[in-house]
Amino acid sequence: MKIQFNKYVEWIILWIAVMGIIVRGIVLPAIHWSRQLVLFAATLLFLNLVWLFHLNFDHYLNRKVPFEQNVRKRVIIQLLVGWSVVKLVLSPIIILLVDEVTPKFPFVLNPLNVITIGVVAFLANLLVALGFIANHFLNRWRENAVRAARLEKEKSQVQYDNLKNQLNPHFLFNSLSSLDGLIEENPALARQFLRQLSKVYRYVLQNKDKELVPLDTELDFIQHYIFLLKTRFDGAFSVIFDIPDHIADKAIVPVTLQILIENAIKHNVINAAHPLTVQISADDRFLRVANVIQRRSRVEASNGLGLSNLKLLYSFLSPKPVDVQDDGERFCVRVPLLESAV
Numbered sequence: 001m002k003i004q005f006n007k008y009v010e011w012i013i014l015w016i017a018v019m020g021i022i023v024r025g026i027v028l029p030a031i032h033w034s035r036q037l038v039l040f041a042a043t044l045l046f047l048n049l050v051w052l053f054h055l056n057f058d059h060y061l062n063r064k065v066p067f068e069q070n071v072r073k074r075v076i077i078q079l080l081v082g083w084s085v086v087k088l089v090l091s092p093i094i095i096l097l098v099d100e101v102t103p104k105f106p107f108v109l110n111p112l113n114v115i116t117i118g119v120v121a122f123l124a125n126l127l128v129a130l131g132f133i134a135n136h137f138l139n140r141w142r143e144n145a146v147r148a149a150r151l152e153k154e155k156s157q158v159q160y161d162n163l164k165n166q167l168n169p170h171f172l173f174n175s176l177s178s179l180d181g182l183i184e185e186n187p188a189l190a191r192q193f194l195r196q197l198s199k200v201y202r203y204v205l206q207n208k209d210k211e212l213v214p215l216d217t218e219l220d221f222i223q224h225y226i227f228l229l230k231t232r233f234d235g236a237f238s239v240i241f242d243i244p245d246h247i248a249d250k251a252i253v254p255v256t257l258q259i260l261i262e263n264a265i266k267h268n269v270i271n272a273a274h275p276l277t278v279q280i281s282a283d284d285r286f287l288r289v290a291n292v293i294q295r296r297s298r299v300e301a302s303n304g305l306g307l308s309n310l311k312l313l314y315s316f317l318s319p320k321p322v323d324v325q326d327d328g329e330r331f332c333v334r335v336p337l338l339e340s341a342v
Contacts, residue, residue: 218252240280264331
């Protein structure tokens with residue numbers, strides 16, 4: 001959205017005309033109200049004409065000598081031509097107005113008065129022209145800032161989509177390895193494992209183009225994912241939920257919970273001697289995923305971008321940031337809950 005520089009101009013013109021009445025009242029206390037009224041109207045008319053000239057001249061220069069073509073040439077033309085035209089119009093008007101206001105003091109067109117008129121014309125033109133120039137560059141800056149933010153969001157979305165679409169090849173490899181071990185040992189569990197795995201990937205495919213999903217939809221999906229992890233770690237992994245029913249219609253980015261749980265698995269030891277419990281809780285504002293730290297000495301299959309991309313993406317969706325807390329004993333990620341996209 002462009003900044004509307006000209007929407008304030010009429011108020012500025014009116015303020016200048018009113019200030020003229022005040023100044024004339026102080027300098028010439030005997031001036032009649034009828035002359036004040038005539039001069040007030042003349043001031044409004046003159047300033048509006050000057051403004052309309054600059055407005056149309058600026059539009060003309062935008063077509064013929066745009067800033068992008070030659071900034072220096074454009075600024076020089078806008079200042080000098082505008083000053084020359086305004087000076088030609090201003091000079092006789094000032095003489096007439098002075099004659100009208102101070103008939104007892106004849107106005108002499110001496111060198112000092114000529115210079116004074118020229119300086120007034122130049123300053124008036126300079127102020128208006130610089131307003132147009134500053135408005136142009138401010139609008140360009142805002143457009144570039146919006147464009148940069150949009151590109152940053154698109155970049156973040158692409159990175160996040162890649163993360164969703166791959167759903168961690170390492171996870172798929174481990175899942176298939178677990179499935180292979182179950183086929184002979186427990187065929188019934190293997191079939192159940194395969195069904196849950198297919199539901200996980202079906203969810204990702206169904207929601208890969210969505211920016212947001214309802215929280216209860218994400219919670220249903222994560223149950224399938226947790227089943228695979230419990231089977232894979234032979235009961236050494238568990239999740240505790242504390243989600244109030246009244247926030248089920250809140251929304252989050254798809255597979256947020258999967259990314260946060262996978263992050264906990266990648267960075268912590270999980271075995272029979274060191275079981276890992278992830279706690280998922282929420283209130284009206286945030287969803288929290290937390291676990292006691294059982295840090296691995298070496299982290300495999302981690303590019304360190306999962307949480308970073310998640311934080312960047314949420315920064316475009318909510319004024320509340322994704323908050324990561326690590327006190328050395330407990331790791332907690334707070335994700336802002338959003339309004340449902342439905």
